[in-house]
Amino acid sequence: MECLRSKARTPLNGTGLIGKEPWWKAAVFYQVYPASFKDSSAEGWGDIPGLISELDYLADLGVDCVWLSPVFESPQADMGYDVSDYQAIYAPYGTVVDVDRLTAECHARDMKLILDLVVNHTSVEHAWFKESRSSKTSPKRDWYIWRPARYDSHGRRIPPTNWRGYFAGPTWTWDEDTQEYYLHLYAPDQPDLNWENDECREAIYNDTMRFWLDRGVDGFRIDTVNKYSKRTEYVDAPVTDPQSDSQPAPEMWCNGPRIHEFIREMNQKVLAPYNAVSVGELSNMASPHDVIPYVSASAKELDMVFEFSMIRLGTGGGFGPKYIYRPYTLSTFKETVKKFQTFIEGTDAWTTVFCENHDNGRAVSRFGDTSTPELWRASAKTLALWQITLTGTLFLYQGQEIGMVNMPSEWGIEEYKDVESRNFYQEAVDSGDEQRVRDTMHGLRILARDHSRIPFQWDGGKKNAGFSEGDRTWMRVHDGFGEINAMKQRGDQGSVLEFWKRALRLRKRFKDLFVHGRFTALEEGDEKRFVYLKESTTESGGNRRALVVMNWSKEVQKCVDVKKSLGCEGADEVRLLFSTTDRGPKMVGGEHEAALRPWEGRVYVNFEAGDI
Structure with a gap:
């Protein structure tokens, strides 16, 4: 049969057979944003x-594996991404003993735990920075990046460079006591550590990594991992925004001259000896091929990274117009997915699968359709089917599995608590351009980080959606929690939650196809259907194929020629392995399957290949 005799290609990953792959490749990781997951104290x-x-x-x-976003001691200028003590826990979250218990409880359930490692910067309240800013002769002065002022033609003091930070405004803040500027790529509360300093790096490894690995955690999600090495000549960036004194300059601090040296050292000294899993946050990459050095197994740097080209679609870039929404086509979306599905083929590198995290709007609100309850449910399931059939390690974000949606559009800016959202909105207000203010608010309603941070919707019949018994919650609970909540969906086989459970079991059962399989895009120019082929080489040398067909619209669409797409001919039989609906024949006898309902998704396999 043609679909079984297809010539096997070189396996995706050069590390060998699937059975010898590390545990984290086929694992399902789940990100917990702790402030919004579950409150046990009624606070x-x-x-x-x-x-x-x-x-x-x-x-x-x-x-x-549970990925726990930052819980370390912090003034919370950026929700814990401004750490003041890496060995203490922010009191509202609990204690170090609580983390020890969490680790043990995860392990008791055969789950692992990774923590969020934030070491590009600390808080201004960290003891290291306090000592660094105490004097120009402080032993830790060079643990951060300090530079003298410049002066313009009128004798006015100006920052060392014209760089713009990620949260709006310059990347330099003046310190009156020591009469120099310090660098911060994010908020002024988050001064950048100087990775050029050997003693600083050793302190990072010992105080922030070994401390927690010795307590039993299994690894780290590593924040801003490609920003540790800056260009140390500290020159101005080209002027690309004439309306601003500060200019975007990621080329000055991303993928710097010593970045691979630093990460290899981190791996050699800490990650490898503990067999700790690592996933890095990698931004501003020029091309997929630039990602490979970070995740090549032979390079011995990181196990995997998050690359953001797909999840950033719709934004206006990383800086000034970031929240001026830019519509895009499905074909553009598919091209981006394809690029980061196929770039590891023929290499020993690895990739990740995700469409939600704590820094973006909800996937079903951005990529699906929430205009009616029926389309919300259908598109949430199709997004799930899409995610579980992609190659790489799968990461889920809390609430994704129940189809949580963006905050209601009628909520005003006062409900947006995030430092980035508020700074970009204020920048628009300060511009005096009313259209820019309206456009920024429109973009925030789609893209803002706040959407992913509202409380988890546990129970539609309980106070605060079952998140907290307190009188107030740190962020407002979604108005629609009565309709979208975990309790309502548990046991309902038509729900988004139960669909995710079945989908994840299927992904693990057919991990050769879905976790490790080769990705081939089909129907690339189609603006309504998302279609691709997954292929794998089995340990016995055989070849399996699965066809993923999704209607990415609210209109009925024709299905593709399933047998032809799978490379099967004549009397070869094809099976509908999985779909977002319960209807439809299980065996495909003709050239075409029934039409696709709005936001319907299906997975077909050749009959023998599935061992169903």
């Missing part, structure tokens, strides 16, 4: 005991 702020109370929920979902 309106999520905590670690609350997370522990819901570990059975995660285990039942099919989670293999």
Whole structure:
């Protein structure tokens, strides 16, 4: 049969057979944003005991590893991404002992735990920075990046460079006591560490990594991992925004001259000796091929990274117009997915699968359709089917599995708590351009980080959606929690949650196809259907194929020629392995399957290949 005799190609990953792959490749990671997951203390702020109370929920979902966003001691200028003590826990979350218990409880359920490692910068309240800014002769002065002022033609003091930060405004803040500027790529509360300093790096490895690995955690999600090495000549960036004194300059601090040296050292000294899993946040990459050095197995740097080209679609870039929404076509979306599905082929590198995290709007609101309850449910399931059939390690974000949506559009800017959202909005207001203010607010309603941070919707019949018994919550609970919540969906086989459970089991059962399979895009110019082929080489040398067909619209669409797309001919039989609906024949006898309903998705396999 043609679909079984297809010539096998070189396996995707050069490390060998699937059975010898590391555990994290086929694992399902689940990101917990702790402030919003579960509050056990009725204070309106999520905590670690609350997370522990819901570990059975995660285990039942099919989670293999919990990724806990920052819980370290922090003034919370950027929700914990401004750490003031890496060995202490922010009191509203709990204690170090609570983290120890969380680790043990995860391990008792055969789940692992990784922490969020934030070491590009600290808080201004960290003891290291306090000592660094105490004097120009401080032993830790060079642990951060300090530079003298410049002066313009009128004798006015200006920053060392014209760089613009990620949260709007310049990347330099003046320190009156020591009469120099310090660098911060994010908020002024988040001064950048100087990775050029050997003693600083050793302190990072010892105080922030070994401390927690010795306590039993299994690895780290590593924040801003390609920003540790800056261009140390500190020159101005080209003027690309004439309306601003500060200019975007990621080329000055991303993928710098010593970045691979630093990450290899981190791996050699800490990650490898502990066999700790690592996933880095990698931004501003010129091309997929630039990602490979970070995740090549032979390079011995990181296990995997998050690359953001797909999830950033719709934004106006990373700086000034970031929240001026830019529509895009499905073909552009598909091209981006294809690029980061296929770039590892023929290499020993690895990739990740994700469409939500704590820094973006909800996937079903951005990529699906929430205009009616029926389309919300259908598109949420199709997004799930899309994610579980992609190659790489799968990451889910809390609430994704129940189809949580963006904050209601009628909510005003006062409900947006994030430092980035508020700074970009204020920048628009300060411009005096009313259209820019309206455009920025429109973009925030789609893209803002706040959408992913509202409280988890556990129970539609309980106060605050079951997130907290307190009188107030740190962010407002979604008005629609009565319709979208975990309790309502549990046991309902037509729900988004139960669909995710089945989908994750299917992904693991056919991991050769869906986790490790080769990706081939089909129907690339189609603006309504998303179609691709997944192929794998089995340990016995055989070849399997699966066809993923999705209607990415609210109108009925014709299905593709399934047998032809799978490379099967004549009497060869094809099976509908999985779909977002319950209807339709299981065997495909003709050239074409029934029409695709709005936002319907299907997975077909050749009959023998599935061993169903």
